[in-house]
Amino acid sequence: MIELIPLRIPVPHQANTFISPVLLCSGGELILVDAGFLGQAHVIKKAVTEQGIDISGVSKIVVTHHDFDHVGSLCELQQLTGAVVMASAAEAPFVEGKKKPLRLTQLEDLFPVLPSGEKEGARQFEQLLKSIQPCKVNQILKEGDAVDRAGKITVCSTPGHTAGHISLLINETATLIAGDALVWENGVLQLANPQYAEDIAAARDSAKRIREMNLATIICYHGGVCKGFGKEQFQIG
Numbered sequence: 001m002i003e004l005i006p007l008r009i010p011v012p013h014q015a016n017t018f019i020s021p022v023l024l025c026s027g028g029e030l031i032l033v034d035a036g037f038l039g040q041a042h043v044i045k046k047a048v049t050e051q052g053i054d055i056s057g058v059s060k061i062v063v064t065h066h067d068f069d070h071v072g073s074l075c076e077l078q079q080l081t082g083a084v085v086m087a088s089a090a091e092a093p094f095v096e097g098k099k100k101p102l103r104l105t106q107l108e109d110l111f112p113v114l115p116s117g118e119k120e121g122a123r124q125f126e127q128l129l130k131s132i133q134p135c136k137v138n139q140i141l142k143e144g145d146a147v148d149r150a151g152k153i154t155v156c157s158t159p160g161h162t163a164g165h166i167s168l169l170i171n172e173t174a175t176l177i178a179g180d181a182l183v184w185e186n187g188v189l190q191l192a193n194p195q196y197a198e199d200i201a202a203a204r205d206s207a208k209r210i211r212e213m214n215l216a217t218i219i220c221y222h223g224g225v226c227k228g229f230g231k232e233q234f235q236i237g
């Protein structure tokens with residue numbers, strides 16, 4: 001049986017908004033899915049400790065994709081735990097700092113046409129993106145790969161939000177850790193920031209694939225645990 005603990009980590013500078021990295025326990029193996037914003041290692045450590053779990057027991061960190069709110073504290077958490085870092089082949093070069101993050105490229109493209117009142121905020125965001133420490137990816141994941149030794153947690157390729165975005169499927173409980181393939185907000189499952197999707201058609205296809213999976217539970221990084229939903233909750237265009 002897989003034990004699944006969604007963490008509730010506050011979004012910096014945003015009241016009452018949370019992200020949900022997930023802690024998985026499979027046959028004694030501790031796996032963390034996604035790693036919060038920059039500077040949140042201690043917050044995540046505290047949330048894990050509050051569950052009665054020692055964070056140094058985390059042996060693997062799975063990254064759903066390279067966005068700043070998912071890898072912000074990856075480097076620090078890896079150093080804290082010595083965990084093996086896992087990501088898809090398309091995301092790994094971004095996580096490792098070998099490619100410029102998608103959001104930075106988008107920001108640079110947008111910057112010249114931004115109204116002057118928004119430039120300062122954009123510069124701060126640019127600084128944030130540039131401050132994130134790269135982290136070596138130790139294991140590349142692809143569709144169908146198991147991330148745990150017991151083989152009960154498998155990779156589900158859900159590209160679109162970014163090119164190499166992955167989700168994790170726990171078949172025995174029909175649970176999907178969806179990362180940013182979907183967000184759960186106001187009773188609706190929808191695409192995360194569709195205007196910034198790397199490939200909006202692929203993002204829609206991934207969301208449709210999830211809709212057809214007959215899941216009992218979807219855990220969205222933004223919105224947390226979603227249960228008891230029907231197909232009508234999917235508003236994915």
Ligand SMILES: [Zn+2]
Nearest residue numbers: 067069180221
């Ligand atoms: Zn996100």
